[in-house]
Amino acid sequence: MSSEVQKVRLALDAMGGDNAPACVVRGADIACGEHGHLEITFYGDEEKVRPLIERSRHLSDARVIHTSDAVSPDDTASQAVRRGKGTSMWMAIASVADGTADAVVSAGNTGALMAMAKLQLRTMTGVTRPAIAAFFPTVGELMCMLDLGANIECDAENLVQFAILGQAFHHSLTGKESPRLGLLNIGEEEQKGHGYLRVASRRLADPDLGINYQGFVEGSDLVNGQLDVVVTDGFSGNIALKTAEGISSMFTRLLRRSFAKTWLSRLGYFLARSALSDMRRHIDPRSYNGAVFLGLNGIAVKSHGGTDRIGFANAINVAAELVDHGFIPDVSAAIERANSILEGKKDDG
C-alpha cells in the first residue's frame, strides 16, 4: 500500500448479528490491526460497546454513536423500515447516505438491511434492481455469484445489469481485467431454461458489451474454477448458495466422523492435519464473509449473522477494499456505458 493512503471511514452496526456487539467490536479490532487506514464508528448501545473497545488493541480512535434501538432478527423488512429510524442499522446506513462514512457493515437482518439501504442510499441511475453478491471458494480462484436472494423474480434486463455489476465487483476486489462470466441454467444448450434466460444470454454475448461471456453454466460448474462471475436470479442463487453450504457441512461432518472411527484413523488424521488445515482454510466460510448490495449509491456490506470476529473482520475488509478501489464511481461508469450501448442497439431496431 502506498504511503498516502486515503482514510476509509466505516460505519458499523454494532447491534446486528447473533454475537453482537462483541463479534462486531472484536472483528473491527482485527481489521484495524491489519489495516492502519480504517476510521471506525460504531452505532449501538454505548454501555455495551464502550467496555469492548476498552479491551481492544487497535480501536482507541473508534467513535461510538449511541442508540439503544436495534432491528430485530424477526422483523420483516417493512416492519423494520416503518419502526426502525432510530436503530443502529438505520443510523449506520444514514451516515453513508449523508457522506459521513464511506461504507456500512452490518450482520443484522438481511431483508431489513436491504430495504433500509435501498431507501437511504437509493438505487444507482441505470440500475433497475440492486442485487446481493458474494465471493466463494472453488478448486481454483475465487468466484463471485449474484443475485443471492434480493430478487425472487428477474427478467433479462435485470440479469444483464447483474452481469455488469458483478463484473465491476469482481474487478474491484481481484483486479482481474476480463473476468469470465456465466449465466446459471439447467443445461448448456441454447434452448434450455426460462425464456428470459435465453434473451439475457443473447444480450450478454454481444461483443460491444465487453463481457467475457462463457454462455450458460450449470450448478456443477460453479466451483470448477473456470468461472469468475456467475449471474442468476435471487431464488436460484439462494438455492445454490445454501445447497453448497449444506453439502460443505455434510462433508465436514462425515470427514470428522471417519477420522474419529478407529485409533488408526485418528493417528492418520494427526499426521495429515497440517495438510488438511490448508484445505480447511481454503473453504472456511469466514474467509468469504461479506456479501455486498450492488447497484446502490453507496457501499453496504452484509455479514453473516452467525459469524465470529474473524468472519466479521473479513466483511470489514471487503468494505474497505471496495472504498480503496473507488468501486462506486467505477461501477456507475460501467452501468452508464452498458446502458448507452444497449440503448443504441434498441434504436437500431
Add this chain to the structure above:
Amino acid sequence: MSSEVQKVRLALDAMGGDNAPACVVRGADIACGEHGHLEITFYGDEEKVRPLIERSRHLSDARVIHTSDAVSPDDTASQAVRRGKGTSMWMAIASVADGTADAVVSAGNTGALMAMAKLQLRTMTGVTRPAIAAFFPTVGELMCMLDLGANIECDAENLVQFAILGQAFHHSLTGKESPRLGLLNIGEEEQKGHGYLRVASRRLADPDLGINYQGFVEGSDLVNGQLDVVVTDGFSGNIALKTAEGISSMFTRLLRRSFAKTWLSRLGYFLARSALSDMRRHIDPRSYNGAVFLGLNGIAVKSHGGTDRIGFANAINVAAELVDHGFIPDVSAAIERANSILEGKKDDG
C-alpha cells in the same frame, strides 16, 4: 425375499449412455448376480451386445432384441421422438407400454427418454405433469428430491402432486411409513418465495392429505438428515442437484490434493484410508444412480449417462425394487385418494 418371488421383467436400452453397451450389459450382469428373479431383455445392436453377454456370468437367459438405431445424445426431445421409433430407447419403452416388460432402464438422453416415456406410457390419471425423482445421501438416512428437471415452471397443483408422488416413491423404496416432506424455498418464514409456493405450502399442511409436512426448507437443509422427501420445481431442483455434485467433486479434489501434499499427509491417508473408504462409499454417486420418472403408467428409470457398471446395476435395482413393491398401483391409488380429498375441499368452498 420370499421363496415365491415374482419374476421382474426388465427392458434395458443397451445403446444409451457414454459407455454403452458394455456398461449396460456388465451392470445387468452384476444386478442378476445379486437378484435371481430378474428377466433381462436388451434392446440394441445384437452384434455388439451378444459377445458381451457371452462373457457375462449371470446373463445366459437374457434376450436381445436387435436394432441398429439409437437416440443420439445431441438430439432434442422432439427430434428424438420424430425420428426415433426404431431406436433401442423407443423399443425398450414400448415393451413396458405393451406389457411385455415391467420396467425400462436407460442411460440415454434424458429429454428424449422423458418425451418417449410420456408418449408411450402416458401420464397417470390425476397427474398433470410427471417429475424426475432420485435419492441422495445425507448425514443421516437417504433423502429423495423431485422435480430434478422435467418441469421448468411449476404451479401449486404440480408441487402438491409431486409431494404425493415423492411420498409414495420414498415409501416404496424404503418402507418408511410417514416420510418427512419439505418444500424447497429461500427461507423458512411463511411470507418467503414465490406466491405458488405459499399456496402449495398451505395445501400440503392440510392434515386430511396425510402428508408429514415439515414446511419450507432451504438448500442448507437438504442433506441434514431431517428430511425424507424434498419437493421443488424442476429448475431449482436441477440447480440444487448439480450444485451438490459440483461441491462434492470440489471436496474430493481438495481432499486428494491435501493428502498428496507431504510424505506425512500421505502416510496419514494410508492409515485412515479404511475409515475414509466408508465415507467414500456413503457419498458414492453410483450408489444413488437411477432417477425415476414419476407420474407415468409404467416404471422408467434414467441412469446417469456417464456411470459405470456398478452405477448401472444400481439403476436396475431401483427399477426392480419398484416392481417388487407394486409401486405403480400404490402410487396411482395415492394420487386418486389425494385428488378426491382436494376435490372435496374445492366443493366445500
